[in-house]
Amino acid sequence: MNREAKKAMLESHRAEREQRIAEIHARIEARRAEHEQKLAAIHARIEARKAERSQRKAVGPAVKAEPNQELQAMKAAMMADVPTIHFPEDDPKYNSAQKYGYV
8 A cells, every 4th residue: 555545544534533523522512402401491490499489488377277176076085095004103113223222
């Protein structure tokens, strides 16, 4: 192969490489633009939520509904059926500190 053929072959390889590099850069830029659009949309949603939250805070807390009397009655009835154990305070049998002599 003579010098001119080698030179022409090298130039064609360089041109192909430059074209591939340009295509890669174009794809990278397209992806970057797509990601920037998605990020801008996310930031817009965040700002909208912040504005909504600050508006709710400015209006004041929501008024809580009065507790349901029937629900309270049911809870009281259930609590009345719960067995309880009463231990005498001065009995050493029920006071482990006195029972084992820690006091």
